[in-house]
Amino acid sequence: MSEVTMPRLSDTMQEGTIAHWLKKPGDEIKKGDILAEIETDKATMDLEAYEAGNLQQILVQEGETVPIGQPVAVIGSGAGVQQKEQPATSPAAVKIGAEEAPTAAVPAESISAQQKSPVTAESGDGALIKASPLARRMAEEYSIDLRRVQGTGPGGRIVRDDIEDMLEQQQATPAPAAPEPAPSPPAVPPQKVPAPISIPPETEVTPLSRVQLLIARRLTESKQTIPHFYVSSEVDMTDALAMRQTFNANAGEDSVKITVNDLIVKACALALEKFPEVNGSFKDGQLVKYKHINVGIAVDVPSGLVVPVIRDTNIKGVRSIAREAKALIAKARENKLAPVDLEGGTFSVSNLGMMDVSNFIAVINPPQAAILAVASTRKQFVPVDGQPVIRDLMPMTLSADHRVIYGATVARFLQEVKSLLQNPYSLLG
């Protein structure tokens, strides 16, 4: 008999919600069967059975949230299902060199929002605090300032024991005079039952999902801590639309159609090559420029908003981008995005063009430094040689982090995007 526990499905995950049980008590379970779908702070993922047996008991019901490591179900050994792996005896079953599962590679450049925790990195005088990875993780989980912990490991390293000592002390001394305004990272708050506030009549209260809470927290943090500024421009999309039409008309029935957004994404990626500071982050008083250009595309989903990422956008062709974007959007709509689909973005594009908006500005998606908001393309008269001519104009606004990017840079960047889109064949190079 063994317990199935809430797995850690991403680096930042601290708890998970059982979205659906796919098995019910009494079901035979094979190793590898999907037991349930789990909603984490990033995505919905499968809970896989690591052992065969019989699902005896479900401990956590659908919709309930529990911390990682907590048992969610019990699998019994179930007579007759004792799996005995038959060794490969037929040539077809021989697997040479396929033994080691590759581990998910995370690009070194990807800086997750949760990693920005200056308090755990340095002591007051700028010296590095020695702490084991586990101790750091625990400090983050319990919002402990490592500077206040005495390390007892080799060379004064802070280890698990020291964090546990600290936690015990904290419990022993109930709330010492208002703990100093903790400069702690915005740790994911354990999902608390909202305090029963008096609800005015004739309102409907909907608790936010984990993803919505995460969005709320990160956007608040973004708008409150990043000095946003905005620069707008208008692009003449007439030629780009014509090119797209030709392109799609010549594409076969079943090949992927290119969208206007794919062209914009490609144009941004090429412009980012030229203006690397826009493809960066403000971090600890420094400008971090990313080597890779990974453009995220904002996708609206029933539960809120997700920004899946197209990696190395600048070196991909427009059709590859279109194919990838289509797949990511489909995954997003089905709530099937994996954390890896959402990580590593270095710039974002948010496009409301299809919804008849004249203009809008977007909130920066941290830790990125800029986001492009694209509005609807409209037919407008523009003077050409003194004569009114109808052209397709598309307004766009870039929101940028003024700590690392300045107005003139943004203006030049937008000029580049504009020039690429107005000479659309340059996007195909």
Add this chain to the structure above:
Amino acid sequence: MAEITYRQALHDCLREELLRDESVFLLGEEIGVFEGSYKITAGLLKEFGPKRVVDTPIVENGFVGMATGAAMLGLRPIVEIMTINFIVLAMDQIVNHAAKIYAMFGGQCPIPLVIRTPGGGGQQLAATHSQNLEVWFAHVPGLKVVAPSTPADAKGLLRTSVLDNNPVLFLENLALYNVKGVEPSSDYMVPIGQAKVIKEGTDLTVISYSRMAAVALDVARRMEQENNLSVEVVDLRSLRPLDHETVINSVKKTNRAIVFEEDWRSFGVGAEIAAFVQEEAFDDLDAPIKRVASLEVPLPYSKPLELATLTGAKQLIESINELAPRRRRR
């Protein structure tokens, strides 16, 4: 429950496989008339005759090549190399031929070859007869490497190895042959690539294989009684494929790990394990992973020097005491 020695477990399994499948045959130096340098094949020549139990000349490269050819043509040879020290003479056949033929020729013929060989030192056999070279083979794609520490696992893994269609290096150990353990049922099998937690614990994990796993188990049991320290022991059982999951789960539970191996430390099994553990469980580590291995010198013949060189229970206990957390978890 009935007990059986490691030697007897191997003997019984070989006999059962010879009985079960006519394509299985044994070959090696002195395995027939002399009944094996370590008597694993005792009685088998008499029972199965010289076609199934073949005494070879002292030419490792030759008879391993012969076995590879036989495997290509559908037989299932089980080679005995007297000790792993002599396997260096057959490296070309193993690494360049047996390991690669299936992949290089479009999967036309699998190589169902088992090479049994004991490693290990401590018998005053000096530098050229006391080595632990298994990691050389664990490095090579196309080979499988197993290293059981108990009679039951020896039997279970030998059977799986004979049934496997890949060349398998089956590592035994001179000091394990007389070790007794529970006799498994006659159809007992252990999948290749599956480690086992042979003792549960909460304070730290010792990861080992072959004879050192048996030593680790003994040390862990003693320390539990004497020091109230709860040590978990993972017996890898297979070096290639290597079971990451069992090791990672254990490290996630205890947060501290020691790799205990009889071979040399540099580029060894511990190096590989330390690397993948930090890749896959970095945030669960509370201390650097320790490697406890033998000193990197050609092993001296002199008994006191041999004892000082080889790793063992003493070195493991010292390392456990160094690494143990201050707060016990139980």
